Amino acid sequence: MKAILLLTGGGPMVILTSFDSATSQGLIKKLEIKGIEKFVAHEIPLELAKTRYGQHFNAVQNDLHETDDLRVLDYNGERAFRLFHFDELGEAVRYESDRTEDDTLDAVRAAPDIQ
Numbered sequence: 001m002k003a004i005l006l007l008t009g010g011g012p013m014v015i016l017t018s019f020d021s022a023t024s025q026g027l028i029k030k031l032e033i034k035g036i037e038k039f040v041a042h043e044i045p046l047e048l049a050k051t052r053y054g055q056h057f058n059a060v061q062n063d064l065h066e067t068d069d070l071r072v073l074d075y076n077g078e079r080a081f082r083l084f085h086f087d088e089l090g091e092a093v094r095y096e097s098d099r100t101e102d103d104t105l106d107a108v109r110a111a112p113d114i115q
Contacts, residue, residue, distance in 0.1 A: 001017070001018055002016070002019070003043070003048075003049035003073065004017060004022050004041050004042065004043055005041065005042045005089060006022070006040075007039060007040040007041070007042075009036075010036070012080045013072060013074060014044065014049070014072075014073040015071065016049075016060060016061060016072075016073050017070050017071070019070075023093060023095050027069070027070065028095065030069065037096070038095065038096045039094075040092050040093070040094050041094075041095070042089035042090050042091070042092055043089065043091075044084060044090070045090075052084070053073060060072070
């Protein structure tokens, strides 16, 4: 199991995953299904994440409603930034989907208006 801080267009989040890295193809596919096609990732030492999140970590790790290969530990980017210092994190890993600009524009045009 790995803990990863993802910096995404929607804001930071912390995930738990059984994939080997933030750029494993299986994890990339799951993130893209959730609309995350571009990110910067930092691995968080697992014991540090357990310590900082306490019982919440255990609850998420044991949640039977989520898959074993991807669990969201923290949607609150502000909290994630408060809990971890950059010097505690692993090296930055960047990912950007190879979707073309036309694909992205088509997706935006097809999205419902959310005014």
